Amino acid sequence: xxxxxxxxxxxxxxxxxxxxxxxxxxxxxxxxxxxxxxxxxxxxxxxxxxxxxxxxxxxxxxxxxxxxxxxxxxxxxxxxxxxxxxxxxxxxxxxxxxxxxxxxxxxxxxxxxxxxxxxxxxxxxxxxxxxxxxxxxxxxxxxxxxxxxxxxxxxxxxxxxxxxxxxxxxxxxxxxxxxxxxxxxxxxxxxxxxxxxxxxxxxxxxxxxxxxxxxxxxxxxxxxxxxxxx
Amino acid sequence: xxxxxxxxxxxxxxxxxxxxxxxxxxxxxxxxxxxxxxxxxxxxxxxxxxxxxxxxxxxxxxxxxxxxxxxxxxxxxxxxxxxxxxxxxxxxxxxxxxxxxxxxxxxxxxxxxxxxxxxxxxxxxxxxxxxxxxxxxxxxxxxxxxxxxxxxxxxxxxxxxxxxxxxxxxxxxxxxxxxxxxxxxxxxxxxxxxxxxxxxxxxxxxxxxxxxxxxxxxxxxxxxxxxxxx
DNA sequence: GAGGTACGACCGAACGTTCGGTAGGAGCCG
DNA sequence: CGGCTCCTACCGAACGTTCGGTCGTACCTC
Numbered sequence: 001x002x003x004x005x006x007x008x009x010x011x012x013x014x015x016x017x018x019x020x021x022x023x024x025x026x027x028x029x030x031x032x033x034x035x036x037x038x039x040x041x042x043x044x045x046x047x048x049x050x051x052x053x054x055x056x057x058x059x060x061x062x063x064x065x066x067x068x069x070x071x072x073x074x075x076x077x078x079x080x081x082x083x084x085x086x087x088x089x090x091x092x093x094x095x096x097x098x099x100x101x102x103x104x105x106x107x108x109x110x111x112x113x114x115x116x117x118x119x120x121x122x123x124x125x126x127x128x129x130x131x132x133x134x135x136x137x138x139x140x141x142x143x144x145x146x147x148x149x150x151x152x153x154x155x156x157x158x159x160x161x162x163x164x165x166x167x168x169x170x171x172x173x174x175x176x177x178x179x180x181x182x183x184x185x186x187x188x189x190x191x192x193x194x195x196x197x198x199x200x201x202x203x204x205x206x207x208x209x210x211x212x213x214x215x216x217x218x219x220x221x222x223x224x225x226x227x228x229x230x
Numbered sequence: 231x232x233x234x235x236x237x238x239x240x241x242x243x244x245x246x247x248x249x250x251x252x253x254x255x256x257x258x259x260x261x262x263x264x265x266x267x268x269x270x271x272x273x274x275x276x277x278x279x280x281x282x283x284x285x286x287x288x289x290x291x292x293x294x295x296x297x298x299x300x301x302x303x304x305x306x307x308x309x310x311x312x313x314x315x316x317x318x319x320x321x322x323x324x325x326x327x328x329x330x331x332x333x334x335x336x337x338x339x340x341x342x343x344x345x346x347x348x349x350x351x352x353x354x355x356x357x358x359x360x361x362x363x364x365x366x367x368x369x370x371x372x373x374x375x376x377x378x379x380x381x382x383x384x385x386x387x388x389x390x391x392x393x394x395x396x397x398x399x400x401x402x403x404x405x406x407x408x409x410x411x412x413x414x415x416x417x418x419x420x421x422x423x424x425x426x427x428x429x430x431x432x433x434x435x436x437x438x439x440x441x442x443x444x445x446x447x448x449x450x451x452x453x454x455x456x457x458x459x460x
Numbered sequence: 461g462a463g464g465t466a467c468g469a470c471c472g473a474a475c476g477t478t479c480g481g482t483a484g485g486a487g488c489c490g
Numbered sequence: 491c492g493g494c495t496c497c498t499a500c501c502g503a504a505c506g507t508t509c510g511g512t513c514g515t516a517c518c519t520c
Contacts, residue, residue, distance in 0.1 A: 002485090007499075025342060029258035032476065044478080045500045053476065109339075112255060151415060152407040154400075159416065162396025163389050170388045177382040185381060185423075186389065192422040193415075237465080262510060274512080275466045283510065 011049045013039045015214035018056055023102040027057055027113040057106070057113060058120035060214065064107040065127040067210030068096055072134055074208045082142030083196045089135055090190045091183035091204040093164040098179055101168035103212045108165050135161065139194070148194035160190050173218050179206075241279045243269045245444035249290055253332040257287055257343040287336070287343060288350035290444065294337035295357040297440030298326055302364055304438045312372030313426045319365055320420045321413035321434045323394040328409055331398035333442045338395050365391065369424070378424035390420050403448050409436070 017038035021030040032053055036043045050056045075088050097104045111128075114121035135157050142148035150156050163186060171182065180203060191197075247268035251260040262283055266273045280286045305318050327334045341358075344351035365387050372378035380386050393416060401412065410433060421427075 010499080026256055026258055028256055029343065031474075033474085041499095042501055043476085044502075047477070048499060113259065151411060154405075155407045155412060155415060158396065158400045159393050159419065162399070163393045166388065166392025166396065169392070170384075175384075177385045181381060182385060185385060189389065189419060189423045193419045240465085261508075263508085272467055273510080274468080277511070278465065 007049070010039070010041075012213055014046060014049055015056070015060060016216050019060055019102045019106055019212075019214050020216045022057065022060070022110060023105040027106075027110050054113075054115065054118075055120070057110060058124065060103070061107050061110065061114070061124050062120070062127065063214075064100075064103045064210075064212060065124055065131065067212060068093075068107075069127060069131050071096065071208055071210040072131065075204060076134065082138055082145060082147045083191060083194075084202075085138040086142065086190060086194065086196075087187045088204055089138055090160060090164055090187050092209065093161065094167050094183050094186050095179055095204065095206060095209055097165055097168040098171040098173075098182065099209060100212050100215045101171065101218070103215050104165065104168045108168070132157075132161075142194060142196065147196055150194055156193055160193060163189070237279075240269070240271075242443055244276060244279050245286070245290060246446050248286055249332045249336055249442075249444050250446045252287065252290070252340060253335040257336075257340045284344065284348075285350070287340060288354065290333070291337050291340065291344070291354050292350070292357065293444075294330075294333045294440075294442060295354055295361065297442060298323075298337075299357060299361050301326065301438055301440040302361065305434060306364065312368055312375060312377045313421060313424075314432075315368040316372065316420060316424065316426075317417045318434055319368055320390060320394060320417050322439065323391065324397050324413050324416050325409055325434065325436060325439055327395055327398040328401040328403075328412065329439060330442050330445045331401065331448075333445050334395065334398045338398070362387075362391075372424060372426065377426055380424055386423055390423060393419070 014035065017035055018030075021034055021038065031043075032046055033043045036046045039046075072089065072092055075092050076085055079085050079088060111121070111124065114124065136153070139148065139150070139153050139157055143150055143153060167182065171179075173179075177185075183204065244265065247265055248260075251264055251268065262273045262276055266276045269276075302319065302322055305322050306315055309315050309318060341351070341354065344354065366383070369378065369380065369383050369387055373380055373383060397412065401409075403409075407415075413434065
C-alpha cells in the first residue's frame with residue numbers, strides 16, 4: 001500500500017476508534033493505550049498521528065460541529081417560512097444524531113473535557129453558538145411574524161433541542177420506527193410546541209446531512225446504557 | 231458538636247462535593263484528592279467515610295434513582311386516567327431535574343462508570359427499569375384505552391423522557407420561566423405528542439418531589455457548558 | 461483512658477508524553 | 491533497472507506525575 005494512503009488510513013482508524021471509545025466510556029476514562037490497542041499500535045505510535053490526546057478530541061469535536069453547521073446551512077438554503085425552517089432544523093438535528101450517534105455523543109457531552117480557556121475550546125464554543133443561532137433566529141422570526149406563539153423562546157428551543165439530541169442515545173436502524181417516521185413525529189411535536197399549524201412538511205433530503213469519515217458503523221447493542229437487556 | 235453528628239455531617243459534605251464534581255467534570259475525571267480538597271481533608275480521610283470511589287458513585291446513583299421512584303409513586307397514587315398519569319410523569323421528572331440538576335446529571339450520565347456486571351450496577355439498572363416501567367405502562371394503558379394515538383410507543387416515551395431529563399442542563403431558578411411554567415409547557419407538549427386532548431392538568435404537588443440531602447445549592451453560572459457567556 | 465476521626469507517608473499501577481532507534485517504502489542517480 | 495540515500499511510520503523503553511487505596515499514629519472528644 002502507498003505510504004500516503006497508509007498514513008491517511010491510520011489517521012482515520014485512530015479517529016474511528018477514538019470516537020467509539022470516547023462515546024462509550026467517556027474521554028477521561030479512555031487511555032491512549034486503549035486507543036492504540038484498538039488500532040493495533042503501541043501508544044507511542046499513536047503520537048505520530050496526533051499531537052496530543054486533547055488535540056484529538058478537539059479535532060473530532062470541531063469536525064462534528066462544523067459538519068453540522070455546513071449541513072444545516074445547505075438544507076436551509078431557499079427555505080424562508082419560519083415553520084419550514086424550524087421543521088428542517090428539527091429533522092436535520094434528529095437525523096444527524098440518529099445516523100452518527102458516536103460523533104454526536106462526543107460533540108454534545110465532552111465539551112467539559114477541553115481545557116477551560118484553551119483556544120480550541122473557545123473555537124468550538126463559538127461554533128456551537130453559531131449553530132444555535134440558527135435555532136434562535138428561526139424561533140424569533142416565527143414569533144415576530146406571528147406564526148409562533150410561545151411563552152419563553154429559550155425554554156422552547158432547549159426543550160426541542162434536547163428531544164432531538166437525545167436520539168443518539170436510543171435510535172437503532174433496525175428498530176420499530178424508520179428514520180423518516182422519527183423525523184416526521186418530532187417535527188409534528190415541535191410545531192405543536194410553537195402552536196404553529198402543522199402542515200405537511202417536505203421530507204428533508206438526507207443526502208445533505210453531514211458525514212463524518214470517522215463515524216464507526218452502527219452495531220447491535222451498541223452502547224451499554226439506554227435499553228440494555230430489555 | 232456531637233461526634234455522631236460530626237461524622238454524619240462529614241459524610242454529607244463528601245457526598246455534596248462528590249455529586250458536584252461528578253456532575254461538572256465527570257466521575258472518571260474526578261480524583262479522590264479533588265474530593266478531599268473540596269471538603270478540607272486528605273484523601274485518606276475520605277476513605278474513612280467511603281468504602282471506595284465506585285461505591286460512593288453507586289450510593290449516589292442508587293439514592294437518586296430510588297428517590298425518584300418513591301416520589302413518582304407518591305404522586306401517582308389515586309390518579310388513574312392515562313393522560314393524568316402521563317402528565318404527572320412529565321412534570322415530576324422535569325421538576326426533579328430542574329431542582330436537583332447535579333444529582334440527576336450523575337444519575338442519567340454515569341451508569342457507564344460502574345463496573346459492568348457488578349451487583350451495584352445491576353441493581354441500579356433494575357431501579358431504572360422499574361422507573362421506566364411507569365412510563366411504559368402509562369403510555370400502553372393510554373393506547374389500549376383509546377386515549378392516546380401513537381405510532382411507536384417506545385419512540386414517544388424516549389422523546390418525552392429526553393425532553394424532561396434535558397432540563398437539568400439548562401434550567402436556572404432565576405431564569406425567565408418559573409418551574410410551574412416549564413412543567414405546564416412540557417405537559418402540553420407531551421399530551422400533544424400522544425394526541426390526547428389537552429385538558430387543564432392539576433399542577434403537581436412539588437412537596438412530593440424527591441429531596442437529596444447531598445444536592446448542592448443552585449449557583450449562578452453553575453455548569454460551564456450549556457449557555458456560558460451568552 | 462477509650463474510641464473514633466483524620467493525617468502523613470507510602471504502595472503498586474497506570475497515566476500522558478517523550479525519545480532514540482529501526483525497518484522498509486519512496487525518490488533520485490547512473 | 492540496481493543501488494544508494496532519505497524519509498516516514500512505528501516500536502521499546504522510559505520519563506515524571508497522578509491515580510485509587512492502605513497503614514500506623516496522633517489528636518480530640520467523651
